[in-house]
Amino acid sequence: MTAPAIADPREDLDLDCHFDMGIEKLYAVKWYKDDQEFFRYMPYQQPHVKMFPVAGVHMLPHETSCGQSRCKVRLTGLTRDHSGGAYRCEVSSDAPAFRLASETHNVTVAALPKVNPVIVGLRDSYQLGDVLAVECRSSAGDPIPELNWYINDVKAPSNIVGDSISSSPKDDGLEHRTVTLRFQIDRKYTQGNFIRLRCVSTVFGIPVSPQTVIRNVAVKAQPTTQVNNEKLHWPDVSSNKPKLQINSSLLCYCYCTVIAYFSFRIRADKLTLASCVTAIAP
Numbered sequence: 001m002t003a004p005a006i007a008d009p010r011e012d013l014d015l016d017c018h019f020d021m022g023i024e025k026l027y028a029v030k031w032y033k034d035d036q037e038f039f040r041y042m043p044y045q046q047p048h049v050k051m052f053p054v055a056g057v058h059m060l061p062h063e064t065s066c067g068q069s070r071c072k073v074r075l076t077g078l079t080r081d082h083s084g085g086a087y088r089c090e091v092s093s094d095a096p097a098f099r100l101a102s103e104t105h106n107v108t109v110a111a112l113p114k115v116n117p118v119i120v121g122l123r124d125s126y127q128l129g130d131v132l133a134v135e136c137r138s139s140a141g142d143p144i145p146e147l148n149w150y151i152n153d154v155k156a157p158s159n160i161v162g163d164s165i166s167s168s169p170k171d172d173g174l175e176h177r178t179v180t181l182r183f184q185i186d187r188k189y190t191q192g193n194f195i196r197l198r199c200v201s202t203v204f205g206i207p208v209s210p211q212t213v214i215r216n217v218a219v220k221a222q223p224t225t226q227v228n229n230e231k232l233h234w235p236d237v238s239s240n241k242p243k244l245q246i247n248s249s250l251l252c253y254c255y256c257t258v259i260a261y262f263s264f265r266i267r268a269d270k271l272t273l274a275s276c277v278t279a280i281a282p
Contacts, residue, residue, distance in 0.1 A: 001089045003105040006206065009078040009142070010111060010172065012060065016072045017089035019101065024093040029071040032088040033057055039073055041066040044094075056082030080142055084109040110203065111174050113139030116211045117147060117201045125218040126185050126195075133182040136199035136213070140174035143203055145211075147179040150198040152191050156181060190219050 002016045017029065031039040038054040049066070051059055056079060063074035071089070090102040121134045138145040144166055149156035162180030169175050181197070189195055194216050201211040 001103040001105055003087055003107055005106070005108065006112065006208070007078055007083070007107050007109045008111055009080060009083070009109055011078075012063075013075040013078055013083070013107070014072065015075070015087055015089070016070070017091070017103070018070050019091045021068060021093060024097050024099065026068055027092045027094040027098075029066055030090045030092075031071075031073055032086075032090065034085045035088075039064075041071055043068070056085070078109050080109045080111075083107075108206065110206050111140070111142040111172075112203060112206070112208060113141045113145050113201060113211060115139045116213050117145075117199050119197065119199055119213055119215050122197070122215055122217065125220055127220050128185055128187070128190075128222050130185050131182065132185055132195075132217070133180070134197070136179050136181070138177045138201045139211075140172075140176050141203060142174050143205070144175045144177050145201045145203055147177055148200045148202070149179065149181045150200065151189055152196045153198065185219060193220070194218050 001018070002014075004013070007013045015031065017031075019029075026043060029041040030037055033054050033056070036052075036054045038052050038057045039059065040050045040052075042048060042050075043066075049061075049064065051061070057075055058077040060074045060076050065072045071091075075083070077083075084107055086104050086106050088102055088104040090100065092101075093099045117136050117138045119134055119136055122132075126132055136147050136149065138147055147164065149161055160181060160183040162182065165178045167176040167178075179199075183189065185195070197215045197217060199213050
């Protein structure tokens with residue numbers, strides 16, 4: 001017997017049963033869901049095919065194909081609440097042996113996301129001190145996918161992860177999920193000059209591989225303001241006349257574009273500086 005472990009409600013479900021009767025004669029092939037018979041094939045009786053109502057089972061009669069070594073049925077209109085369960089194919093032989101053989105497969109109905117989640121709102125680069133605020137959005141599914149954020153392969157703390165937001169179900173009953181991530185960038189979140197963000201989508205209770213999206217974000221250091229320190233060249237006052245005399249006044253004007261402190265030294269024989277007026281102008 002072949003049957004998928006997970007059936008997508010957006011698609012039909014094929015159940016296929018193969019058997020080898022050997023020298024014995026086929027009497028009947030019966031299909032069950034959770035021990036409730038929903039289909040019977042008896043090649044030597046009229047009618048050959050009988051169907052029985054079972055919750056969650058909707059057959060496509062024209063897609064049914066049964067014979068002496070195989071019986072395949074197709075179900076449509078699957079629902080997660082009613083169509084999942086244990087499906088069994090039971091084959092019996094006619095007299096005189098009346099042998100019976102069966103096989104059962106468990107089928108889970110789930111609409112798994114068809115594409116990986118996406119990260120929305122991410123810039124190409126950030127600076128230390130910037131606030132990084134992004135969203136991770138899942139593809140549609142039923143059950144609703146679960147989303148988890150990882151920063152540098154470590155699960156993000158709950159205080160920087162926003163509440164999950166589920167979209168309204170559409171006509172197909174599927175829903176999306178969105179989870180936010182918001183934090184101020186500092187050195188504890190960086191690996192060298194970048195941050196590795198990873199969003200992982202899983203489906204609770206369904207044994208399937210997680211879906212992942214990874215983005216590496218460049219982080220630059222904050223720009224620094226550099227003030228060029230230029231040496232001022234003053235003329236040698238000792239070479240100019242008239243020279244300062246005792247009790248003369250010296251008036252100094254200092255112009256600068258930033259607040260600064262200046263000191264002056266006047267070298268002369270036995271000359272004492274009486275006063276110095278300093279003016280700072282833009």
